[in-house]
Amino acid sequence: MDNPKTAVNTLTQMIHALQKSSDFKTNTIALPYQEIFISYFITLIDETKLQESLILILQRRSSESPIRSTEELLPLIPIHELEITDCLEVIHQKLFKGYVVIRLNEDDQKCALVHIPNQIGFRNSNDTENEFSVVGPKVGFIEDLDTNIHLLRLQINVPSLIVKEMTIGSMSHTRVAILYIDGITNEEIVSRIEKRLKEIDFDIVFDSSQLDQIIADNSNTPFPLFMSTERRDRVVYSLISGQVAFISDGSPYFITGPSTLFDFFISPEDYYLPWILGSFFRLIRIFGVIFSLFASALYVGVMTFHYEVVPHSLLGPLIYSRINVPFTPLLEVLFLEITIEFLREAGARLPTKIGQTLGIVGGIIIGQAAVEAALTSNILIIIVSLSALASFATPIYKMANTIRFLRFPIIVLASIWGGLGIFIGVCFLLVHITRLKSLGFPYTVPIYPFRAAGFKDSFLRLPYQINHSRPSYLRPKLLQRYKPKDVKKHKQEWDEN
Amino acid sequence: MVKSLFRSIIPLTLCLVLTACGNEKLINEIMLVQTLGFDSIGSNVRGSILIGDYRKKGEVNAALLDTVTTSELDIIHALNAKAKSPLEYGQLGIIVFGNEYSRQGVDAVIENLCRDTRISTRMQLAVTDKSAYDLLHAAKKMKDAYMLSDMIEQSMDNGNLPSTNLQQALYSFYTNGRDLYLPHLTLERNELKADGVALFKDEKYVVQVGLEQSLLLKMLLENTKNGSYLVPDSIKNGNGGLTLLRILKSKTKYSLTKRPSKPLMTIELLINAEIRDVPNRAQYHASDLIPQFEHRIEAYIANEINKLLALCQKYETDPLGLEDIVIRNSQPPMDSSQGDISGFDTEVKVKLDIISQ
Amino acid sequence: MNNEMKDKYQLSPILLYFLLFVSIIDLGILSYQKTILHFAGYNAWISVFITGIGVHVIVWMIYRILSSFKNEAMDVIDVNRICFGLIIGKIFDAMIIFYFFYGAFLMFRGYLSIVQVWLFPGMPIWPVSLVLIILIYYTVTGGIRTINGLSFWGMLAVIACVLPLLFMLTKYLHPLNLKPLLNHSVTEIMLSSKSMVFQFLGVESLLMIYPFIQSPAKSQKWAHFAVLTSTALYVLLLAITFMFYSENELKLLVWPTLHMYMILHVQFFQRLEHVAVSILCITIIANLSLSLWMASRAARRSFSIKQHRSILVFLFAFLLGAVFIKDYDNLMAFIDPYSATGFYLLFGYIPILFVMMQFKKNRNKP
Structure with a gap:
């Protein structure tokens, strides 16, 4: 007592x-x-x-x-x-x-x-504002565990969807439910998650993402190792691919694992649009992320060390844009990047009406005034704002944060050693993500360890005909999801078809 | 313990490292040397440079600096004394050699350029019959530091000059069976003009050929896609009149035939050209006159090429690399120092196709 | 010595390709044209073929040596033990450890001098060394899987660097340079082959990696494929270099491959050698990590020195050595003994081991 x-x-x-x-x-x-x-x-x-x-x-x-x-x-x-x-x-x-x-x-x-519980105090529905999609169902989860499981069971209505409950939290006694599909999911993944969750000693569990951080393989990394989502179609897709999902009572976010780096660039919309468009948008996302990571650093590197890389015709605009700026490119870039971070942080917390006005006014006026006062160059403002926009190209908010954070060390490295610094940063990043493991599975599948079959759903989303098996790195018990349609061979003449 | 010590050293060293960076060359704090000119004054060298000035929006100005030193290697460093910010020559577009200077030999500069890691091998080299300083001065008045290199590149793309850059120049210079050739610039009524090709014997400038012969060189060296050639002939009757041919395509084949006395080098040149509009156009639709016209022009061009080869032989220069072909193709393989342009005969065959509208 | 690896830690056969490719194609690709030009002149591309074939034979021999006993996967330490006994075996082990360490050091310092000459003249050596050392430490402590992951990216980096040279230079090539096809004697061509072996000196990594591969027999084709693609790359690049430069000019240049980048230009980028040197950083780090990992692992298996300690000693020696060697010419003096040692290791030591293992195997048969 x-x-x-x-x-x-x-x-x-x-x-x-x-x-x-x-x-x-x-x-x-x-x-x-x-x-x-x-x-x-x-x-x-x-x-x-x-x-x-x-x-x-x-x-x-x-x-x-x-x-x-x-x-x-x-x-x-x-x-x-x-x-x-x-x-x-x-x-x-x-x-x-x-x-x-x-x-x-x-x-x-x-x-x-x-x-005889009282059900008031919960939302009726969840508009998934953080994971918005234009097409497709927008069913989201709320803070009540039973309702969430009810929503899932509505879509996966086979008895092989198993729910395992446990209680975590010495003061909150929060119910945590682990879900998986029996007969598909590798038992080892389930037992690993169970074991790790059972070993937790914590007081109050506010949100599933706390659990996600505690049981993660490596908590010192900026990269998210588990996917957290409040959309039902994402969770269902993870479950049928052979992943395991868990959620705590009082949180609308499901945590699914094990995930790879590419899972964070997948949007449910890719599956609701034709495969060519889906693949195109994925490539744009990946390009956006790379651009966002390296654009400002490239600017710093070229302006500081590598003036020879600029072709003759671009020399005029570039030099003119910096002609009266008293700062080094590094300080210019840091000033603008930090301004954008302020705008983002403030904009996230301001009430809607003030937020919009202040955002527009702040962004435009600060940008314009900075150029007029010759504190920064106009080319740099374009680059920094484009890369800030591009960092939000990833559909998962966690990854967008990671990208925004990772920009800064690369910019600093570029200001010390120019292009070489950028690639030293790239090396560090590559080694880091190669070392990461999500629930014991490597993070950069299918690039390394190289699995050709895994490319069907990473950079491109190949059509349902080709993309009919589960990711093999999860070692599911059943590899094939469904039988693809036979393609008719054209034995007939063209005009008799 | 070692691991934690190591981990605390890392941030510390990174702080130290921030202070010891590579040498910075902020793009708005350096002065970019975009054109360089060498003249010889007595036994000294006079170097002049054009620097791009981008301080006004949309306008590019050029500043001209020059100084006299005893050696070419010193020019940039000597000019630093006259410059407000450090001079950087990584964006160098062209080096111009003055008349006297190139007659004495350009090998010092070229050997330096070969090993320099800071310049681009796409830049141009040129020779002038005035002094390089005058040319740079005229370019400065046009307010464009890249004026000379752009002009030469334009002539190469759309005009009669054979395309070349530092890489090609180094290649011709260092190959034993070839000789250097560079574009030639001049001032005509104080306006800059690219008016031909300068031929070198080893490192000394010997003779200049005009624009017409430059086009012949161009056709013999590469596939020419433009360039215009004026022939003193016309379809109508074969006497008098001028026709301007616009070259569409050219292809050359060099073949070596062994003969008991001297090997025979056969140059076969295939030209596709079109006729630019001249009066009496109606006459040109008479298609039976065109083959005769073609034959006459072929003979004319072959004659001109022979004259050019004779000129090269006279000055002992070989821009086409014929010696190189002979040396490499002869059996048993000749030593590269034995080749000599008089060691073989040349025969030129031209085939001209007029593409009519 | 029990060398069985748990299945969890093993690499699938295809991954061997990346490791070997990155071991073979390292810094030498930037300057190898000069060294083989010395004897065979512009016929040296034939020498490269010959060296490639020789290396294929050596790879085959290595596989036969290390798979002599069917039930265990051995590495070179075990083989030394079997062939030479304990004491002499340890001496050979120590020599191999020093060889790996020395090769890595030469490449480290060589890369730093390239950065110093091409990107940042007058840059102090120790800051970059320190950061690269930290990076190498981070990579090596991840184990062979991390090194393998990085070598995959290293391979992509090499391909990205070499492809522009193969395809964008067609305007400047003079195929005539390759003629006459054979105007050097066989001795000269063989001497060039000998100096080309230096470029293939990564193949002996197979000696230490072998136990980590899942099904060794299947991996043999990947090892041969790695040697094949490296040879093809070397030959192609050599042919392009010869068609691009005249012989006299090539003799004056120290880094011909980098020089070739100067002429390339894309819409908004020119002078691609800055990019090339920076991208190759990934390959160099992968290569160095692999060599140091092998050295520290051999130290652990042979002398029971903990891997953490040995790697720290190696890296510290890197830093000291990098600071004390002043420039590239100094470095060249250190490269020649390494090149000779490598040649005798590949073409002397390994055949000897092969012969001895055949005897031991036959003796073990009843």
């Missing part, structure tokens, strides 16, 4: 101790032959349902004969989460989860616990 002063040994004492909170109520239901005592937290219980499914039923039953023992209540009450116990720990836990304690006598140790 939490309170060391009064030792609570019996149920009666516990209920007496809980009376201190004004939202804890103990009611006596007066029935013809006896009195039944119910105790619960008003704020956690749905009063209407209490009235209908509990009190009415009890009144109806005991109008004929008295209820002798608590066990008789079991078949009576039409709510499935019902148990009979006398363990104080369990009773204490369940009271906080919206259970009602039913005792037949006031000093009974044994009681029945019935679950």
Whole structure:
């Protein structure tokens, strides 16, 4: 028990101790032959349902004969989460989860616990604003675990979708559910996640992403090692590919793993558009990310060290743009990049109406004024704003943050050693992502370890005909998802088709 | 323990490293040397440079600096004394050699250029019959530091000059059976003009050929896609009149025939050309007159080429690399120092196709 | 010595290709044309073929040596133990460790001098050395898988650097230079082949990597493929160099390949040699990491020195040595003994091991 002063040994004492909170109520239901005592937290219980499914039923039953023992209540009450116990720990836990304690006598140790939760306070639907897509379903998750699992079961309605629950958090006792598809998923992945989650010692779990960071293979990396999403179609796609998903109660984000670097460039829209367009947009995203990482660094490198790389016709505009700027290119770039970071951070927290105006005004006026005052060059403003835009080309917000962060070390390296510095930075990055493992699986599959089959769904999204098997690095039990359609051979003449 | 020590050293060294960077050359704090000229004054060398000045928007100016030193290697460093910011010659577009200077020999500069890692081998070299300083001065008045190199490149792309750059020049200079040839510039009524090719014997400038003969050189060296040639002939009657041929395509084949006395080098030149408009156009549609015209022109061009080869032989220069071909193709393989342009005979055959509209 | 690797740590056969390719094609690609020009002149491309064939034979021999005993995958330490016994075996091990370390050091310093000459004249050596050393440490501590990953990127980097040279220079090539086809004697061509062996000196990495490959027999074709593609690359690049430069000019240049980049230009970039030198950084780091990993692993297997300690010693020696060698000419003096040692290692030591292992194998048969 939490309170060391009064030792609570019996149920009666516990209920007496809980009376201190004004939202804890103990009611006596007066029935013809006896009195039944119910105790619960008003704020956690749905009063209407209490009235209908509990009190009415009890009144109806005991109008004929008295209820002798608590066990008789079991078949009576039409709510499935019902148990009979006398363990104080369990009773204490369940009271906080919206259970009602039913005792037949006031000093009974044994009681029945019935679950009648109150569902208000949750959103009805989730507009997935952070992961918006133009086409396709926009079904998202909310903060209630049962609703989320309900949504998933609606789409994957086979019995092989297994849900394993556990409790994490010494103060919050949060329910965490692990989901996977039996018969497809490699058992090792499931057991790894279970083992790691069981070993967690934490106090309150606010969000699944905390769990994701704690159980990650390497918490010192800026790269996200698990995918977190609040869209239903993404989670379903991970599950059927052979990945495992878990979520904690109170969080709308599902964490799926193991993930690779390319999973963060995949958008559900790619699958709803024709494959040529889907592949094109993926390539644009990857190009955008590379541009975002290296554009400012290239500017710094060329302006500081490698003036010979510029062709004759570009020399004029480039030199003119910097002619009165008193700073070195490094300081110019850092100044602009940090300004953009300020704009982004401030814009994320301002109320909508102020945010829009300030964003436009701030961006345009600061940019224009900086050029007029010759603090920066206009070419650089274009480059920095384009790369800031391009860093948000990745559909997953976590990866966009990583890209924005990684720009800075590369810019600093470029200012020390120019082009060589950029490639030293690239080397560090490459070694780092090659060393990363997500749940023990390498992070840069299919590039390294090289798997030709894995390229079908990474840079390009090949048509459903070709793309019919699961990623092999996950070692799923069943490799093929579906049988592709046979392509008709053109034995007929062209004009007779 | 070692690991944690190592990990704490890393940020520290990175801070130190920030202070000891490579030498910075901020693009707006250096002065870019874009044209360089060498003249010889007595036994000294006079170097002049054009620097691009981009301080005004949309306008490019050029500044001219010059100085006199005892050796070419010193020019840039001596000129630094006259410059506001450090001089950098990585963006050098062209080097011009003055008349006197090139007659004495350009090998000092060329050997330096061969090994220099800072310049681009796409840049141009040129010879002039005035002094390089005058040329640079005229270019400065046109307010363009890249004027000379752009002009030469334009002539190479659309005019009569054979295309060349530092790489080709080095190649011709160092190959034993070839000789250097460079574009020739001059001032005509204070306007710059690219008016031919300068031929070198080893490292000394010996003779200049005009634009017409430059076109012949160009056709013999590469596939010419433009260039115009004036022939003193016309389709009508074969007497008098001028026709301007615009070259569309040219192809040369060199073959060596062994003979008991001297090997015979046969040069076969195939030209596709079109006739630019001249009066009396109606006459040109008479298609039976065209083959005769072609034959006459073929003979004329072959004659001109022979004259050019005779000129080269007279001055002991070989821009076409005929010696090289002879040396490499002869059996048993000749030692490269034995080849001599008089060691073989040449025969020229020209085939002209007029493409009519 | 028990050398069985758990299946988890092994590499699939195709990955051997990247490791070997990056071992073979290293810094030498920038300057190898000069060294082989010395004897065979412009017929040297024939020498490259001959060297390539020789190296193929050596690779085959290495496979036969290391797979002599069917049930275990051996590496060179085991072979030394078997052939020469404990004491002499350890002496040979020490020589091999020093050989790997020395080769890595020469390449490290060579790369730094290229950076100094082409990108940043007058740059102090120790900052770049320090950062590169940290990078190498980070790579090597990731194990052979990380090194393999980086060598995949290294291979792509080499291809990206060489492709422009193969395709964009056609305007400036003079095919006539390749004639006359054979005006040097066989001795001269063989001498050029001998100096070309220096460029192939990465193949002996196979001696240490062998136990890490999943199914050694299947990987043999990838090893041969790596040698084949390297030979093809060398020959093509050599042919292009010869068609591009005249012989007298080539004798004056120190880094002909880099010089060829000066003439390339794309719409908004010219002077691609800055880019080329920077991109090759990836290949060099992969190569160095592999050599140092092999040296420290051999030190651990032979003398039981912990890998962390030996790698720190090697890297510290790198830093000291890099600072004390002043310039490229100094460095050339150190390269010649390494080149000779490499030649005798490949074409002397390995055949001897081959013969001895054949005897031992026959003796073990009843």
